[in-house]
Amino acid sequence: MAARVLGRAGRLAAVVRSSALQLRLHGSAGLRFGSQASFFPPLGDAMLPSGSFNNHVALITGGGTGLGRAMTATLSQLGAQCIIASRKLDILQRTAEEISSQTGNKVHAVQCDVRDPQAVSQCVDQMEALTGLPDVIINNAAGNFVCPSERLSPNAWKTITDIVLNGTAFVTLELGKRLIQNQKGASFLAITTIYAESGSGFVVPSASAKAGVEALYKSLAAEWGRYGHRFNIIQPGPIRTKGAFSRLDPTGAFEKATIDRIPTGRLGTPAEIANLAAYVSSNYASWMSGAVIRFDGGEYVSLAGEFNELRSVTPDQWKILEVMIRNTKGS
Numbered sequence: 001m002a003a004r005v006l007g008r009a010g011r012l013a014a015v016v017r018s019s020a021l022q023l024r025l026h027g028s029a030g031l032r033f034g035s036q037a038s039f040f041p042p043l044g045d046a047m048l049p050s051g052s053f054n055n056h057v058a059l060i061t062g063g064g065t066g067l068g069r070a071m072t073a074t075l076s077q078l079g080a081q082c083i084i085a086s087r088k089l090d091i092l093q094r095t096a097e098e099i100s101s102q103t104g105n106k107v108h109a110v111q112c113d114v115r116d117p118q119a120v121s122q123c124v125d126q127m128e129a130l131t132g133l134p135d136v137i138i139n140n141a142a143g144n145f146v147c148p149s150e151r152l153s154p155n156a157w158k159t160i161t162d163i164v165l166n167g168t169a170f171v172t173l174e175l176g177k178r179l180i181q182n183q184k185g186a187s188f189l190a191i192t193t194i195y196a197e198s199g200s201g202f203v204v205p206s207a208s209a210k211a212g213v214e215a216l217y218k219s220l221a222a223e224w225g226r227y228g229h230r231f232n233i234i235q236p237g238p239i240r241t242k243g244a245f246s247r248l249d250p251t252g253a254f255e256k257a258t259i260d261r262i263p264t265g266r267l268g269t270p271a272e273i274a275n276l277a278a279y280v281s282s283n284y285a286s287w288m289s290g291a292v293i294r295f296d297g298g299e300y301v302s303l304a305g306e307f308n309e310l311r312s313v314t315p316d317q318w319k320i321l322e323v324m325i326r327n328t329k330g331s
Ligand SMILES: CCCCC/C=C\CC/C=C/C=C/C(=O)SCCNC(=O)CCNC(=O)[C@H](O)C(C)(C)COP(=O)(O)OP(=O)(O)OC[C@H]1O[C@@H](n2cnc3c(N)ncnc32)[C@H](O)[C@@H]1OP(=O)(O)O
Pocket: 142, 143, 144, 145, 146, 147, 151, 152, 153, 154, 155, 156, 157, 159, 160, 193, 194, 206, 236, 237, 238, 239, 243, 244, 245, 247, 248, 249, 254, 255, 256, 258
């Protein structure tokens, strides 16, 4: 009897090993990866009540494209007057016109390279003249590309860390000082990434700079609450944008593997993160400060757990594994 069970178990162990190999080679075994996405449909509408940002001014860096554009569209739809700032004025102006014409609320385009503190100061001057100081600041601008670290030049390192860490610091400090002087409260939000926490090879300048941004925002949450300022962080997982995907997965080779490891079976959408950013920046979240919100469909925990690949083991295979485990006597 024992021999029969062990023989069966041995055969099944081979099947399990071979399906684990198939999984590694082809990314699919047992559960159909991605089929669970139907449980988690993305909703596109603005979640907050209309008018939630009436009489609010919002600055969104990098608001002309990708996730920044989606956040601008949602805030504008909810009543905010928005200022979008980045290097490419033509793109900003096109986005501003498109969003304004859809929502009926003014979106202003202001050119600004966040790496340059003088340009940031001039951008804030321009904003003060256009709208007054903002109630909502979203530090979303970033630069990134995948690259083995041994291929990085000093200027490549400096370029990414200047945009992400110094740029966020320049914008935050310039606005913070003026808001404090004017005794005006505000919500600051930084967009980082899940690997700000874990670190990640091949995007080392970005990982280092985003970790710095998180330290900056957590520190200021503690220090500047007394001035009426809240500081929060959203760590997005993968959400398709041209800016990110063209620099992080230029051939598209990693997309399927990425989706396969996301427990909710799909990428995020710009509208979903825009809703979260709107909530965090709104008065509904006035008690939220110093928060780090991971928004990744479960990717981070999926990458972290050593045994998570056992998702590919089928119920029949589990029966055999359980017999093998129960039949183990002693150590
Ligand atoms: C589906 C699977 C994969 C997708 C995964 C998705 C999500 C996972 C988590 C994602 C996190 C995402 C984080 C992001 O930040 S995405 C945002 C991406 N958007 C951008 O980067 C937009 C802005 N980017 C740019 O403008 C440029 O790319 C820039 C960052 C290079 C800056 O441009 P510029 O100031 O004009 O700089 P350059 O003069 O061109 O270059 C400066 C310096 O860097 C070197 N360099 C540039 N590109 C590379 C490269 N690809 N490899 C190595 N080195 C590079 C360049 O040579 C210069 O150095 P020198 O020494 O030569 O002077």
